[in-house]
Amino acid sequence: MTVSSSEVQRAAVVIVASAFGADAIRRDGHAVWAQAAARAGADGFEVRRELFADETDAQPEALAQLGAHIRAQGAWAVYSTPATLFRDDGALDSDALRLAIDEAAALGARIVKLQLGGTESAVATDAVTLDRLMSGISTSKARxxxxxxxxxxxxxxxxxxxxxxxxxxxxxxxxxxxxxxxHWAEQDPLDAAKRLSRHVAYVHCKAVMGEGARRFAAAPANGDARFATLLSQLPNDVPRGIEYPFIPGVDVSLDADAARQVARIAAF
Known part of the structure; x- marks a missing residue:
């Protein structure tokens, strides 16, 4: 049997915790849904700090236990925080970076993700800021x-x-x-991919339905050529995270839809 190049180069797929529903994560905890992600065939599970039910969930011991649980399922962790790397005035937030790195280390995450932040036009890029940024990043085991x-x-x-x-x-x-x-920021995704592709180490996958303030995340449609073209402009050897809601129905369970979506995102 001949193995195709697409199978050999299959991208790792991560399920973002919110795909199971924010209320479910806050109610049951990340550990329960990390098991569901593993059952669906995901390679990784993205822990979302904003979905912790209590601040005690972000303490080192709790994060270490959660990380061990994720690894016991045969998966690895991404740690996501809503904190921004740069403040509203464009200045580097070294404290936010340090906290995110420390929490990711306690979890044992492979990747730690922050929002960029900054002003509407830019972030600070002076030499002193960049030196502080690189010095902070150098302490992280996670990407x-x-x-x-x-x-x-x-x-x-x-x-x-x-x-x-x-x-x-x-x-x-x-x-x-x-x-x-x-789309929310009124930017062209394909233009962004062409200009930023070489800096990309992780992709959050979702389509967008609706307009304006009524936009919402959704699964890419079968045969979505625009989505496939967008992914083709991005590195094919970086993890792809599913960040749209799974939709169980009369004939399909939540587990079954999760497994289906993992297979679809890997194959795009």
Whole structure:
């Protein structure tokens, strides 16, 4: 039997905790749903700090227990925090970076993800700031990535280009490319992929339905050529995270839909 190149190069798939529903995660805890992610065939599970039921969930011992549980399922962890790498005035938030790195280390995460933040146009890229940033990142065992958010502040192509253009190649910082968030920030996802692809180390996968404030994340449609073209512009050897809701129905369980979506995202 001949193995195709697409099978050999299958991207690792991560299930983002929120795909199971924010209320379910807060009610049951991440550990329960990490098991569901493993049953679905996911390689990794993204822990979302904002979905902790209590601040005690973010304490080192609790994170270590959760990380051990995820690894026991045969999966690895991503740690996501809603904290921004840069403050509203564009200045580096070293405390937020340090806390995210420390919490990710306690979890044993492979990747730690923050939002970019900053002003609507830029973040600080002076030499002192960049030195502090790289020094902070150098303490992390996890890959540090910043994600494009749904606001213009931290969600424009230009801000990411300016930051990565100012950093040396070996800065240690990479990007989470969210395929859907660009729409909220009124940016062209395909243009973003062409300009930022070489900095991408993790992809958040979702399609977007609706318009304006009524937009919402959804699974890419079968045969979605635009989504397939977008992914083709991004590295095919980086993990792909599912960040749209699983939809159980009369004829399909939540577990079955999760497994189906893992297979679909791996195959795109």
């Amino acid at each position: 540090v990535v910043v994600e494009n958010g749904q606001l213009k502040a931290g969600g424009t192509i230009g801000a990411f280009e300016a930051l990565f253009g100012a950093l040396p190649e070996a800065s240690g910082l990479a990007m989470t490319f969210d395929t859907g968030n660009w």
